[in-house]
Amino acid sequence: MTTTTSSRGRRRAPSRIERAAGRAAALQKPRVILAALLLLALTSVLLLDGYLRAEVGGDQRVRTGASSSEVPDAVLDGGPILTFRGGRATTVSVPDKTIALTFDDGPDPTWTPRVLAVLEKYDVPGTFFLVGSMVSRYPGVVRDLVRQGNEVGIHTFTHVDLSYQGDARVRREITQTQLALAGAAGITTTLFRAPYSSQTDAIDNYSWPVYRTLGEEGYTSVFVDTDSDDWKRPGVSKIVRWATPEDGEGASVLFHDAGGERSQTIAALPKYIEKMKAKGYTFTTVSGALEEQRGGARAVGGTTGRLQAAHRPATGVTLYEGKALVAAVAVAEWTVPALSVGLVVVGVAVLGRFAMMLVLARRHHRQRNRRRFSWGPAVTRPVSVIVPAYNEKECIAHTLESLARSTHPIEVLVVDDGSTDGTSQIARAAADRLGMRNVRIVRQENVGKPAALNNGVRSARHDIVVMMDGDTVFEPDTVRQLVQPFADPRVGAVAGNAKVGNRDTLIGAWQHIEYVMGFNLDRRMYDLLRCMPTIPGAIGAFRREAVLEAGGMSEDTLAEDTDITIALHRAGWQVVYEEHARAWTEAPGSLKQLWSQRYRWSYGTMQALWKHRGSLTDKGPSGRFGRVGMPLVVLFQVVTPVFAPLIDVFTVYSMVFVDLRAALLAWLAVLGVQLLCAAYAFRLDREMYRYLLMMPLQQLAYRQMMYLVLIHSCVTALTGGRLRWQKLERTGEVGTPAGVGS
Missing domain, CATH: 3.90.550.10 (Spore Coat Polysaccharide Biosynthesis Protein SpsA; Chain A)
Incomplete structure (x- = not known):
């Protein structure tokens, strides 16, 4: 066995390469x-996109016949508009021969513009209760909706039944939707409609605390008098018939501009408007109905004044946070399809x-x-x-x-x-x-x-x-x-x-x-x-x-x-x-x-x-x-x-x-x-x-x-x-x- 040994003296100074390696290690x-941040960003985008798409669906009722012993009789037997002015629950009915035409579950990039086209043709305003996740995904539709003179309300962020949610989830659903509205159209709103709600007599002990809490914070909860049940797709004639109130009564009427295939709604809407106008009805928003009942502006040319009284300009932090939310959603909306192709x-x-x-x-x-x-x-x-x-x-x-x-x-x-x-x-x-x-x-x-x-x-x-x-x-x-x-x-x-x-x-x-x-x-x-x-x-x-x-x-x-x-x-x-x-x-x-x-x-x-x-x-x-x-x-x-x-x-x-x-x-x-x-x-x-x-x-x-x-x-x-x-x-x-x- 042979051994070859190189000279080895005292400890040498680090070489240039070793010094560079040391700096690189640092x-x-x-x-x-x-x-890790890149991975976290991707994960966050996917979670945001998933959250935006969670729970948004149809309008099937999830609860009927529940106890309502805690709900005041005046509310159960009252009109479809619930306010808490002065801390006291008060209901307001839509004036006779007046229709507050309302739409749920939007905005939808396909069906909402077609609804708006019908409303513009007949010079009729509507009140749209919007899902926050959809607002953040389609802000342009919301801007067009507001610019046309329609009113918007909150329909939660993910279309979840708030009756079974804790206070933190309720506030999060409302706040996130307000931010989405601020980012999309520069406004907030005081109108609220709960998913899966119907008439006031369906309010029970589970949902009443939600309405009471939101009312004390200044929100007006809106219910329906007449439901077209268009989500069932029963046919145009039945939608028109079911949406018609009795004996000249005023009504808050429910249609849908999203949440499924809405071609029957689009076909029924012109027929309904023509029918109601022929009967001498005028159309207004929820705010318009409130003003008229309180002695405010009257109907003029089929519409009323102050149709968007529930809107508030978004300012300060709310406005910037809303724009950031809409921007983040835009990134998610672009990223997820691109990643799908990559997948x-x-x-x-x-x-x-x-x-x-x-x-x-x-x-x-x-x-x-x-x-x-x-x-x-x-x-x-x-x-x-x-x-x-x-x-x-x-x-x-x-x-x-x-x-x-x-x-x-x-x-x-x-x-x-x-x-x-x-x-x-x-x-x-x-x-x-x-x-x-x-x-x-x-x-x-x-x-x-x-x-x-x-x-x-x-x-x-x-x-x-x-x-x-x-x-x-x-x-x-x-x-x-x-x-x-x-x-x-x-x-x-x-x-x-x-x-x-x-x-x-x-x-x-x-x-x-x-x-x-x-x-x-x-x-x-x-x-x-x-x-x-x-x-x-x-x-x-x-x-x-x-x-x-x-x-x-x-x-x-x-x-x-x-x-x-x-x-x-x-x-x-x-x-x-x-x-x-x-x-x-x-x-x-x-x-x-x-x-x-x-x-x-x-x-x-x-x-x-x-x-x-x-x-x-x-x-x-x-x-x-x-x-x-x-x-x-x-x-x-x-x-x-x-x-x-x-x-x-x-x-x-x-x-x-x-x-x-x-x-x-x-x-x-x-x-x-x-x-x-x-x-x-x-x-x-x-x-x-x-x-x-x-x-x-x-x-x-x-x-x-x-x-x-x-x-x-x-x-x-x-x-x-x-x-x-x-x-x-x-x-x-x-x-x-x-x-x-x-």
């Missing part, structure tokens, strides 16, 4: 916060990827496992195995033990990258104990993994170099299997089959599924397409001359394995996958370490792709990666995963606000497709299927974390940050391959 927290695109891309992986992986497996398949003459010459190590005292002995059993002739170079835990001494002792005279230990100052690998490549004695991590163990036949593709002189590098050794924990099991399905199934696909993007650091082999010609392992990116792989493609070398060469690696054992590792991988991959963006214009065989691999990697490893959370976000959104059963079935269908792909990947790798029981939980928890990691990486890339290579804590629990089974 910037990571703000970027995490920015990523379709992402869904198609995800399912397309699954289909492509299944088809190409199956073809790859059949091709590489045929009896007659051969790379060429057997490769039997010795190779160099390079093991970069930084503070690997827990694992390095296991690594050397596995290499000692290799069936292929090797030399081993342990490149100690400035370890402070005695890694080189442990490696030397392990080599002596195992009788390995083919081990050299090369010590250097701590300058990073790429530099350690380059040192190993320069020091290697053989033309084929195998690279592995210091926390990885090989099976006895791994090196022999890994180097056989070099029988083909066009092959410049070979990717091995990396497996999770510490898979008995929940986090380990999740990563095991990811490795088998996400990494190795992908590599089969990329191999068949001849555009392998990454040689894994845990197990890869290279022609020494190819690495040196490419300039060695670059320190320009954090993903030196992806960087060198793309460089070899561009130099004209083929990069292939050898599924039978298996390595067992120790995956991160905590969420914090996992985040650090995947963050570095994701960010490093983006760096490598950007560095080699010129491959898109490469010509000839060396341009295949740019033509095929680069678009696939960007689509499947960056774009699709970044937007993939839309599937989960919309699933939750649909479950809460749309259709729970349909959304759940859709999610289960996608999970089923993923299980199918995972099961096939496990079959190809001859893995135990029992780990797939962890997959549903993986989709709910682990996958979300991977999305956040990628989003964090994208934010870092877009803001120009740098990140240094991070060392993960190891436990050494992955022993020799004999102790690890599949």
Whole structure:
């Protein structure tokens, strides 16, 4: 065994790169916060959109015949307009031969303008009791309605039955609707009509406290004398007949301009107006009826004065908050459809990827496992195995033990990258104990993994170099299997089959599924397409001359394995996958370490792709990666995963606000497709299927974390940050391959 030691003196000052890395590390927290804020903003938009669409529906009555012992008889037997002037409940009736034409559940972008057109044609005003969520969604309709001279009232924000709600919910429904009116038309109103209300004699002990409380705050509650029941769509003639009051009496008449299909209402309204005018009726608003009963303005030309007396100009904070609400809703109204389109695109891309992986992986497996398949003459010459190590005292002995059993002739170079835990001494002792005279230990100052690998490549004695991590163990036949593709002189590098050794924990099991399905199934696909993007650091082999010609392992990116792989493609070398060469690696054992590792991988991959963006214009065989691999990697490893959370976000959104059963079935269908792909990947790798029981939980928890990691990486890339290579804590629990089974 030979030892090469670099000079090591007193502690050196940090290099320029290390100082930049330190500054970048200090910037990571703000970027995490920015990523979290972006996710929070999206969630808030969806929640707002869902809230706007909640509970708005028809006009079915939800309660009849309830006790009303607390309600004054004068109210039960009184008119349809309820006020509390001076703190005393008072009802007002609509004057004889007068119609207060009222409409509920709007505004609607389709039906409300058609109602307004009828009213304008006949010079008839109306009182529209508006749902706040609809006001915020269609402010332009409200502005037209008010500008035309009609009156508006509150019909709650979400069309909820306030009788069963607490005081806080009641006030919130009223306040939010007032804000919506302020933002849409610059007004507030004192009129109120409760959803699912009818005549005053239907007021009961549940609803009375609501009317009393609102009345004491200055609101006028409006009921109906005559209900057209147009929401039932009984036919035009019945709507007209049911809306007609008896014996010349005045009436508060109810129609609907929203809440469903209202074509019968639109057809019945002109006939009704003509009929009532023929009988000598005039039309007014609720405020107009109040003024007339109190001796105010009289009917003139079919209308009355002060038709909008209930309106108040919105000022100050109310006005600005209202405009902010309408603006936020406008953003939600634009965002949700756009995200829906994105969801379709992402869904198609995800399912397309699954289909492509299944088809190409199956073809790859059949091709590489045929009896007659051969790379060429057997490769039997010795190779160099390079093991970069930084503070690997827990694992390095296991690594050397596995290499000692290799069936292929090797030399081993342990490149100690400035370890402070005695890694080189442990490696030397392990080599002596195992009788390995083919081990050299090369010590250097701590300058990073790429530099350690380059040192190993320069020091290697053989033309084929195998690279592995210091926390990885090989099976006895791994090196022999890994180097056989070099029988083909066009092959410049070979990717091995990396497996999770510490898979008995929940986090380990999740990563095991990811490795088998996400990494190795992908590599089969990329191999068949001849555009392998990454040689894994845990197990890869290279022609020494190819690495040196490419300039060695670059320190320009954090993903030196992806960087060198793309460089070899561009130099004209083929990069292939050898599924039978298996390595067992120790995956991160905590969420914090996992985040650090995947963050570095994701960010490093983006760096490598950007560095080699010129491959898109490469010509000839060396341009295949740019033509095929680069678009696939960007689509499947960056774009699709970044937007993939839309599937989960919309699933939750649909479950809460749309259709729970349909959304759940859709999610289960996608999970089923993923299980199918995972099961096939496990079959190809001859893995135990029992780990797939962890997959549903993986989709709910682990996958979300991977999305956040990628989003964090994208934010870092877009803001120009740098990140240094991070060392993960190891436990050494992955022993020799004999102790690890599949």
